[in-house]
Amino acid sequence: MAVLSDFIQITPYVWEIPKTKRSDMRVPARIHINAAMLESILNDRSVEQLINVATLPGVHEYALAMPDIHQGYGFPVGGVAAVRTKDGVISPGGIGYDINCGVRLLCSPFYYDELKNHLKDLTQQMGRDVPSGVGKGGQHELSTKELDQVLNEGMRWALRHGLASDADLEATEEDGCYRQADAECVSSEAKQRGSDQLGTIGAGNHFVEIQKISAILSPDRAAKFGLSLGQVCIMIHTGSRGLGHQVCTDYVRLMNKVMGSYGITLPDRELACVPFHSEEGERYLRAMAAAANFAWTNRQLVTSQIRESWQRVLKTSQAQELRLLYDVSHNIAKLEKYGGVECLVHRKGATRAFAPGCPELKGRFQETGQPVIIPGSMGTNSYVLAGTSQAMESTFGSCCHGAGRAMSRMRAKKTLDYQTLLKRLADRGIVVHAGSAKGLLEEAPEAYKDVDAVVEVVAQSGVAEIVAKLTPVAVIKG
Amino acid sequence: MAAYDYQFLEHTADIRLYARGKALSDLFSAAAFGMTEYLFAEQSAKLRPDQEEEIALTADDLESLLVEWLSKILFLSATNYRAYLKYDFREIDERHAWAVTASSPAEAIREIKAVTYHGLKVQNKNGFWEATITFDI
Numbered sequence: 001m002a003v004l005s006d007f008i009q010i011t012p013y014v015w016e017i018p019k020t021k022r023s024d025m026r027v028p029a030r031i032h033i034n035a036a037m038l039e040s041i042l043n044d045r046s047v048e049q050l051i052n053v054a055t056l057p058g059v060h061e062y063a064l065a066m067p068d069i070h071q072g073y074g075f076p077v078g079g080v081a082a083v084r085t086k087d088g089v090i091s092p093g094g095i096g097y098d099i100n101c102g103v104r105l106l107c108s109p110f111y112y113d114e115l116k117n118h119l120k121d122l123t124q125q126m127g128r129d130v131p132s133g134v135g136k137g138g139q140h141e142l143s144t145k146e147l148d149q150v151l152n153e154g155m156r157w158a159l160r161h162g163l164a165s166d167a168d169l170e171a172t173e174e175d176g177c178y179r180q181a182d183a184e185c186v187s188s189e190a191k192q193r194g195s196d197q198l199g200t201i202g203a204g205n206h207f208v209e210i211q212k213i214s215a216i217l218s219p220d221r222a223a224k225f226g227l228s229l230g231q232v233c234i235m236i237h238t239g240s241r242g243l244g245h246q247v248c249t250d251y252v253r254l255m256n257k258v259m260g261s262y263g264i265t266l267p268d269r270e271l272a273c274v275p276f277h278s279e280e281g282e283r284y285l286r287a288m289a290a291a292a293n294f295a296w297t298n299r300q301l302v303t304s305q306i307r308e309s310w311q312r313v314l315k316t317s318q319a320q321e322l323r324l325l326y327d328v329s330h331n332i333a334k335l336e337k338y339g340g341v342e343c344l345v346h347r348k349g350a351t352r353a354f355a356p357g358c359p360e361l362k363g364r365f366q367e368t369g370q371p372v373i374i375p376g377s378m379g380t381n382s383y384v385l386a387g388t389s390q391a392m393e394s395t396f397g398s399c400c401h402g403a404g405r406a407m408s409r410m411r412a413k414k415t416l417d418y419q420t421l422l423k424r425l426a427d428r429g430i431v432v433h434a435g436s437a438k439g440l441l442e443e444a445p446e447a448y449k450d451v452d453a454v455v456e457v458v459a460q461s462g463v464a465e466i467v468a469k470l471t472p473v474a475v476i477k478g
Numbered sequence: 479m480a481a482y483d484y485q486f487l488e489h490t491a492d493i494r495l496y497a498r499g500k501a502l503s504d505l506f507s508a509a510a511f512g513m514t515e516y517l518f519a520e521q522s523a524k525l526r527p528d529q530e531e532e533i534a535l536t537a538d539d540l541e542s543l544l545v546e547w548l549s550k551i552l553f554l555s556a557t558n559y560r561a562y563l564k565y566d567f568r569e570i571d572e573r574h575a576w577a578v579t580a581s582s583p584a585e586a587i588r589e590i591k592a593v594t595y596h597g598l599k600v601q602n603k604n605g606f607w608e609a610t611i612t613f614d615i
Contacts, residue, residue: 073597097592134586203588253546270595
């Protein structure tokens with residue numbers, strides 16, 4: 001395990017393990033974090049996992065981790081690796097099993113005071129209409145042909161079916177369609193696992209929350225994002241469900257089989273990879289893109305369902321105006337250029353945070369930078385941040401993705417009590433709709449790092465600017 | 479003691495399962511039963527299997543074979559909405575497994591996204607086959 005003396009402090013918020021630490025490192029391993037949080041991650045294997053990432057062929061400049069870093073499998077969660085396409089690899093484990101897991105924020109035209117008497121009804125209606133929990137199927141069971149269309153078209157499929165607007169597409173990374181996608185590269189098993197899961201939340205840390213904006217920290221950017229104090233918003237956190245899990249399983253298996261033939265040896269088989277320019281690498285990119293399209297469409301169908309639920313409860317056409325601020329992906333790889341070098345940037349539990357002026361950003365985001373949506377743990381604050389030029393220079397345009405776990409689920413269940421947790425949430429005026437007591441307990445705020453501290457680090461290190469803080473008022477979980 | 483046993487270990491974000499058995503087939507049964515118990519919790523003790531299915535797998539090494547085996551059971555559980563509770567191994571060696579499984583209709587109460595290779599090593603120690611498997615949840 002790594003110790004504090006292995007690190008060189010580069011700035012108050014940037015710590016680095018030099019590449020001389022282990023002979024197989026190709027680049028240093030760098031963490032954006034403060035001293036107290038760094039000490040707290042030395043008790044598990046997250047740093048060792050980041051060092052393993054630094055051994056990947058073609059990894060550019062440094063293997064990177066955000067302050068919400070915690071132990072995963074293969075890559076640590078909170079990890080970023082920009083891998084050169086010219087001489088580097090593509091690694092499914094660097095993206096994770098929940099391909100394009102991500103978060104979106106819908107802004108309502110209402111203030112908290114106008115809605116507080118409807119909160120219970122809204123929560124119950126959303127709980128009924130949006131399927132959540134293990135393996136719960138949605139309302140959209142698709143034929144093989146339709147599923148292939150979703151995989152190839154992403155949110156454009158939803159647009160064609162009246163389930164999305166042009167504005168929804170513009171407020172999503174890649175306009176909700178990863179162009180390299182090819183449904184042919186996705187196995188029939190993966191399609192089978194996903195066929196009835198479109199428009200569903202799933203279990204684990206996924207959720208829908210109603211939140212109110214409790215602080216505005218950058219008035220200028222907030223105004224441009226259309227955010228104001230007391231406004232009610234809805235946050236959706238889910239991914240590509242069983243389809244994405246199976247795509248990753250299939251390609252980790254394939255890459256384990258063939259990577260030896262490319263002369264690649266790694267300290268952990270979960271990092272299995274092949275050259276970006278190889279037949280298997282190309283097929284995985286296409287399959288990963290298809291799973292990403294599935295995830296964007298999934299979040300879009302949940303959005304469309306929520307718009308209907310609100311309309312049903314509030315009986316006003318205003319209720320349909322749940323405007324999508326932005327949809328961010330936190331488990332994905334994208335082709336981006338840094339210093340003129342084309343890289344496949346693997347983000348596993350990390351969010352893209354592009355600066356003003358980046359050509360990938362549309363409309364007003366050109367001027368403001370990309371909205372970065374950071375979900376807190378259940379019952380704690382969430383944040384809207386904005387990308388900065390500092391992120392482009394020091395973190396491959398990346399930022400943290402959430403609070404990050406600090407306690408195992410086993411320990412959370414042993415040390416915390418369901419009734420106490422429910423009471424504490426109720427005392428703070430938070431309405432809860434939960435499918436499983438165990439599930440709720442495993443996601444208790446105590447099991448996570450302090451999201452306020454995580455966000456403080458990215459703000460202090462300059463990779464994002466805090467725009468608004470949001471406080472939960474209702475939680476829907478599987 | 480029983481021919482096999484298993485135990486869940488601490489992991490910050492995911493779950494780790496330590497499994498062991500006298501024969502290789504016992505280790506594979508222990509790991510599959512542990513995973514199934516995690517997915518279906520208390521109900522798994524009460525369920526009565528009413529359907530049999532054959533699973534035949536090949537892999538390049540023992541670790542891959544174990545990942546393949548568990549991934550297959552996970553896939554079947556998720557798509558058929560059934561708990562796979564019994565495993566009768568007809569053949570097993572380092573690269574092949576052939577088993578008849580028995581399952582019962584059931585709804586999982588927890589989710590496993592995938593079986594990972596992370597730090598996985600299947601080894602024989604003091605007359606027992608053992609492995610620690612990390613699952614992404």
